[in-house]
Amino acid sequence: MYSKQELIKQLKALNAPQNSLVTVHTSLRAVGETEGRGEGVLEALIEYFTADGGILTVPTHTWKNLARASKQEPTLEESSSETSIGTLPSIAAVHPMARRSLHPTHSQAVFGKERDAVDAIARRDDAATTSTDPKGIYGALYEQNGYVLLLGVGHESNTYLHCVEELLNVPGRLTDYFVPTRVRLKDNSVILHPIRHHLGHPSFHYPKLEAAFRYHGAIKYGQFGNAKVQLCNCRKMYEIVKLIYSRSNGIELMNDDEPLNESLYK
Numbered sequence: 001m002y003s004k005q006e007l008i009k010q011l012k013a014l015n016a017p018q019n020s021l022v023t024v025h026t027s028l029r030a031v032g033e034t035e036g037r038g039e040g041v042l043e044a045l046i047e048y049f050t051a052d053g054g055i056l057t058v059p060t061h062t063w064k065n066l067a068r069a070s071k072q073e074p075t076l077e078e079s080s081s082e083t084s085i086g087t088l089p090s091i092a093a094v095h096p097m098a099r100r101s102l103h104p105t106h107s108q109a110v111f112g113k114e115r116d117a118v119d120a121i122a123r124r125d126d127a128a129t130t131s132t133d134p135k136g137i138y139g140a141l142y143e144q145n146g147y148v149l150l151l152g153v154g155h156e157s158n159t160y161l162h163c164v165e166e167l168l169n170v171p172g173r174l175t176d177y178f179v180p181t182r183v184r185l186k187d188n189s190v191i192l193h194p195i196r197h198h199l200g201h202p203s204f205h206y207p208k209l210e211a212a213f214r215y216h217g218a219i220k221y222g223q224f225g226n227a228k229v230q231l232c233n234c235r236k237m238y239e240i241v242k243l244i245y246s247r248s249n250g251i252e253l254m255n256d257d258e259p260l261n262e263s264l265y266k
Contacts, residue, residue: 001033001034001035002031002032002033002034002035002225003034003035004034004036004040004044007034007041007224007225008044008047008048010222010223010225011048011049011224012048013222013223014220014222014229014231015220016049016147016149016222016231017049017054017147018048018049018051018052018053018054019052019054020054020055020144020145020146020147021054021055021057021121021140021141021144022049022054022055022056022057022146022147022148022149023057023058023108023137023138023141023148023149023160024045024049024056024148024150024151025148025149025150025151025153025158025159026041026088026151026152026153026227027086027151027152027153027227028041028086028087028088028152029152030152030225030226030227030228031152031225031227032226032227038087038088038091039091041088041225042088042091042095046111049111050111053112053113053114053117055110055111055117055121056110056112057108057110057111057121057137058088058089058092058108058109058111059085059089059106059107059108059159060083060085060089060090060093060100060107060108061085061089061107061159062075062084062104062105062107063075063084063105063106063197063198064084066105066179066197069179069180069181069182072180072182073182074104074183074184074190075104075105075181075183076102076103076104076105076107076182076183076184077184078100078102078183078184078185079186080093080094081093081094085157092111093107093109095109095111098110098111099111099115099118099119099122100122101121101122101123101124101125101126101136101137102122102125102126102183102191102193103125103128103136103137103193103195104182104183104195105131105181105195105197106125106128106131106132106136106138107125108122108125108137110122110137121137121140122137124136124137124139124140125137128195129178129195129196130166130174130195130196131162131195131196131197131198132159132160132163132166132198133163133166134163134166138159138160138162138163139163139167142163142164142167142234142235142238145233145235146234147232147233147234148160148231148232148234148237149229149231149232150229150230150231150232151224151225151227151229152224152226152227152228154206154207154210154230155203155209155210155213155230156203156204156205156206157203158203159203160232160234161203161206161209161237161241162198162202162203164237164238164241164242165202165241167238168241168242168245170245172199172200172252173198173199173200173202174196174197174199175196175197175198175199176196178194179194179195179196180192180194181193181195202254202255204254204257205253205256205257206254208253208254208257208258208259208260209237209240209244209260210230211259211262211265212240212244212260212264213232213236213237213240215265215266216236216239216265218232218233218236218237218240219231219233240265243264243265244264244265247263247264248264
């Protein structure tokens with residue numbers, strides 16, 4: 001069993017930043033048995049990544065609720081622990097230190113010591129008009145030279161890459177219409193927040209980008225509990241994906257698991 005301090009020691013060994021914006025995707029199963037279970041893992045992440053003014057975000061997505069939009073039902077309940085992506089997000093969604101953003105399908109729980117800074121990050125999702133709008137939190141990862149931390153998961157879970165494709169205007173990634181999604185606030189009022197949402201499942205094939213990220217030094221590898229860790233530099237990932245698409249001659253790259261031709265990134 002790993003204690004909280006042992007988990008923090010592993011993050012220190014990775015030399016993970018404590019003064020940056022970091023988004024984390026986690027498989028608790030891969031991490032293994034830990035003191036305090038999921039709550040203990042989250043406490044370790046919050047303590048480490050917010051120690052020197054940093055901000056930690058944990059995706060608390062509810063995109064599985066899109067079907068509710070046609071029934072004019074909320075796709076996000078601000079005070080609910082319900083998420084589409086696992087145990088740690090459900091814990092983070094209702095954590096007393098969390099400021100949950102109000103994105104109707106891709107909300108995040110935001111943690112940090114400086115409340116104004118936390119609120120500023122969370123409020124970015126108020127302006128989102130797509131699933132991973134560059135105006136939202138995912139765009140802040142690029143703007144602020146932040147990081148994505150993958151704990152026991154691969155790039156199929158790296159939602160930031162959807163935002164990168166939005167920044168690069170990759171065709172066929174978003175609906176050309178708005179879905180009338182709604183958010184139920186803690187006071188039980190409901191607000192309309194329409195968005196264009198993702199088409200298809202390109203993220204299934206994002207792991208093929210890892211070789212390019214590794215070649216250009218965008219990833220540092222480590223361990224967290226029993227899990228393999230990838231600490232990914234967001235600005236570098238953007239530049240590498242931009243390079244790959246600039247050399248692809250418009251060919252769709254994310255419709256299979258065939259490795260990328262090395263000429264696209266070397």
